[in-house]
Amino acid sequence: MLRLENVSKNFGGLPALSEVTFTVPKGQLTALIGPNGAGKSTLINCMTGVIEPSSGQIFFQQQQIASLPAYKISRLGISRTFQNLKIFPRLTVLENILTGLTSEGGDSMLMAMLRLPYLRHRERSLKLRALEALDRFGLADKANWPAEVLAYGDKKRVELARATVGKPQLILLDEPVAGLNAEETATVAEQLRLLRSAGHTMLLVEHDMDLVMEIADQVVVLDSGKCIATGTPDEVRCNPLVLEAYLGRMGATA
Amino acid sequence: MTSKQKFLYFIYLHRTGLSVTGLSLALLLFPLIEDNPYTLGLTNLIAINALVVLGLNLFIGYAGQISLGHAAFFGMGAYGSAIATVTLGMPPWLAMVIVAILVALVALLIAVPILRLSGHYLAMATLGLNFVMYTVLLQWDEVTGGPSGFSGIPYLSIGDVQFDDEFRLHYLLWSFVMVSLMLCLNLVRSGVGRGLSAVAGDEVAAQALGVNTRNAKIKVFILSAVLASLAGSLFAHCYSFVSPDSFGIFTSTDMVIMVVVGGMGSIWGSLFGAALITLLPEWVDMFETYKDFVHGGILVLVLMFLPQGLVTGLIDTIKIKLALRRRKNVAS
Ligand SMILES: Nc1ncnc2c1ncn2[C@@H]1O[C@H](COP(=O)(O)OP(=O)(O)OP(=O)(O)O)[C@@H](O)[C@H]1O
Ligand SMILES: [Mg+2]
Numbered sequence: 184m185l186r187l188e189n190v191s192k193n194f195g196g197l198p199a200l201s202e203v204t205f206t207v208p209k210g211q212l213t214a215l216i217g218p219n220g221a222g223k224s225t226l227i228n229c230m231t232g233v234i235e236p237s238s239g240q241i242f243f244q245q246q247q248i249a250s251l252p253a254y255k256i257s258r259l260g261i262s263r264t265f266q267n268l269k270i271f272p273r274l275t276v277l278e279n280i281l282t283g284l285t286s287e288g289g290d291s292m293l294m295a296m297l298r299l300p301y302l303r304h305r306e307r308s309l310k311l312r313a314l315e316a317l318d319r320f321g322l323a324d325k326a327n328w329p330a331e332v333l334a335y336g337d338k339k340r341v342e343l344a345r346a347t348v349g350k351p352q353l354i355l356l357d358e359p360v361a362g363l364n365a366e367e368t369a370t371v372a373e374q375l376r377l378l379r380s381a382g383h384t385m386l387l388v389e390h391d392m393d394l395v396m397e398i399a400d401q402v403v404v405l406d407s408g409k410c411i412a413t414g415t416p417d418e419v420r421c422n423p424l425v426l427e428a429y430l431g432r433m434g435a436t437a
Numbered sequence: 438m439t440s441k442q443k444f445l446y447f448i449y450l451h452r453t454g455l456s457v458t459g460l461s462l463a464l465l466l467f468p469l470i471e472d473n474p475y476t477l478g479l480t481n482l483i484a485i486n487a488l489v490v491l492g493l494n495l496f497i498g499y500a501g502q503i504s505l506g507h508a509a510f511f512g513m514g515a516y517g518s519a520i521a522t523v524t525l526g527m528p529p530w531l532a533m534v535i536v537a538i539l540v541a542l543v544a545l546l547i548a549v550p551i552l553r554l555s556g557h558y559l560a561m562a563t564l565g566l567n568f569v570m571y572t573v574l575l576q577w578d579e580v581t582g583g584p585s586g587f588s589g590i591p592y593l594s595i596g597d598v599q600f601d602d603e604f605r606l607h608y609l610l611w612s613f614v615m616v617s618l619m620l621c622l623n624l625v626r627s628g629v630g631r632g633l634s635a636v637a638g639d640e641v642a643a644q645a646l647g648v649n650t651r652n653a654k655i656k657v658f659i660l661s662a663v664l665a666s667l668a669g670s671l672f673a674h675c676y677s678f679v680s681p682d683s684f685g686i687f688t689s690t691d692m693v694i695m696v697v698v699g700g701m702g703s704i705w706g707s708l709f710g711a712a713l714i715t716l717l718p719e720w721v722d723m724f725e726t727y728k729d730f731v732h733g734g735i736l737v738l739v740l741m742f743l744p745q746g747l748v749t750g751l752i753d754t755i756k757i758k759l760a761l762r763r764r765k766n767v768a769s
Contacts, residue, residue, distance in 0.1 A: 231645060232644070233641055233644075233645070252644070252649075253641070253644035253645060254644045254647050254648055254649045254650070257644065257645055257646060257647040258647045262645070262646075263645055265641075265642070265645075269639050269641065269642035269645075270642075271634065271635060271638035271639065271642070272638070273634075273638065273745070273753065274634060274638070278631065278634075281628075281631055282631050282632070282634075282635045282643075282646050283646060284628070285628055285631055285632045285635065285646045285647055285648055286646070286647035286648075287628065288627060288628015288629065288631065288632070289627065289628050289629060290629070291629070292624065292629050292656050292657075292660070295623060295624050295627035295628065295629040295630065296620040296621070296623050296624045296627075297620075297623065298623035298626075298627065302627065305628075306626075306627065306628070309628070324767075328760040328763070328764075329753065329756055329757055329760055331757060332757055332760045332761050332764060334764075345646075
């Protein structure tokens with residue numbers, strides 16, 4: 184589904200990613216792990232067109248996307264969440280979810296201004312879908328709240344709901360449970376499992392190893408911008424390179 | 438649901454349509470109650486300003502950009518119509534449409550390079566645009582009449598009805614405002630409108646949701662320029678005289694102040710802002726002399742305490758208070 188070939192990215196001469204190569208198979212949940220600063224978020228930014236890789240290729244369903252603008256990549260069916268929440272604080276929770284359906288809401292400003300009947304119908308069905316997503320994430324009773332006042336955990340779920348409401352082909356999640364308590368983490372994990380059983384393809388960046396080991400089909404390990412291992416959770420757990428990357432780091436900081 | 442709840446829900450559901458209908462009725466009846474030409478002249482001026490402010494508010498509040506040069510488009514509309522009807526002898530309505538199309542093209546040509554900028558740079562660039570426009574109006578006197586202005590612009594008419602007094606102009610101008618108001622309300626309640634509020638919120642997030650942010654900003658800029666141009670044409674036909682002083686940078690900043698008072702991204706607020714700032718000098722004599730100080734003061738105070746603008750800022754604050762209280766109730 185998604186294939187990266189030798190993707191590199193330098194920030195002012197400093198390599199953040201070097202020659203990263205792996206694939207995200209269709210219908211599976213791939214976890215991307217690695218110590219802080221390994222380049223995980225940078226990689227997601229490259230995949231979604233927020234930044235352009237310095238070199239290398241990224242294929243999504245056989246199409247090269249490495250130099251496409253972000254909005255085009257999104258319209259191909261790749262959606263994402265952000266590590267540092269990017270919800271719209273002034274919009275209501277429902278409107279936030281609806282922005283996840285922007286590309287289905289029509290493109291023409293002229294048509295939008297005329298609000299012809301067909302657009303009205305479409306608006307109604309989009310709203311129903313957004314409400315349904317709110318329900319799924321347990322946010323239905325807060326639909327009309329300004330997103331700003333939500334608790335952190337709810338904001339994270341709003342972003343997750345926004346990223347998934349449009350039924351994207353590929354979902355990139357940058358630390359969806361970071362900062363959540365155990366109970367909230369469990370509900371998000373449950374959602375991820377549901378999404379996977381519904382056939383969604385996902386790439387999950389996460390530090391919570393228990394979660395990763397439990398739900399991932401495949402694990403990719405990144406360290407200092409290099410892909411040091413790929414495999415099933417069990418294979419990766421026993422990989423000496425991985426142990427060294429994690430333990431070595433811990434040894435240094437301890 | 439009890440019938441009272443049903444009734445309230447019905448009102449809530451159709452609040453936009455009902456508000457528009459209510460306002461239209463009020464405007465329809467207003468000149469029958471208030472027939473003082475001076476008052477009507479003032480409300481007519483509000484209508485012209487409101488037309489510019491509606492577009493500018495979409496650009497500032499929805500596209501999240503700044504323009505200190507919209508009086509340039511206002512002026513292009515006014516002088517465009519003046520030159521097209523008087524010098525070239527075109528029929529006024531046709532002239533108005535052609536001028537609006539030309540202004541849209543000019544806005545497109547300006548938008549492509551200028552919208553690469555943002556923040557202070559965009560503010561400076563649009564300010565520069567206004568200066569250029571103002572200087573051209575002043576200096577190119579064979580065409581524009583120079584500092585003494587351009588007179589003899591014909592009135593607009595439909596059939597036998599000529600829009601030559603305040604009473605008739607009231608209906609003409611407010612029809613334009615109400616139609617534009619409805620178009621803008623439709624726009625912000627659509628998927629495209631949500632894309633725009635995403636752009637104002639966070640451009641990276643907006644792109645990740647599939648919004649072509651660059652195009653969206655250019656389109657809103659053009660839309661606001663066209664509305665300003667139409668307002669300018671109406672201004673010219675309404676007073677049958679135009680002079681460069683109506684289109685200087687202080688007009689531009691006044692428009693921005695109207696947006697700020699009304700509130701970023703608030704369509705209804707645009708009407709309120711236009712009305713308040715237009716009427717302010719009438720209410721307090723002192724303002725006449727110190728107008729620019731007072732306007733500047735309002736701008737600074739509002740932006741310091743309510744960066745989202747006066748009306749929107751207050752409404753948002755109340756909404757958040759209410760939601761927080763509900764949140765506490767849920768928790769306890
Ligand atoms: N825009 C940027 N300019 C310069 N350096 C950057 C930029 N973005 C990221 N970096 C650097 O690239 C490296 C990788 O950062 P990245 O955010 O991708 O790490 P990460 O794996 O997501 O870490 P974390 O687990 O803390 O989220 C870091 O050393 C960071 O300082
Ligand atoms: Mg990161």
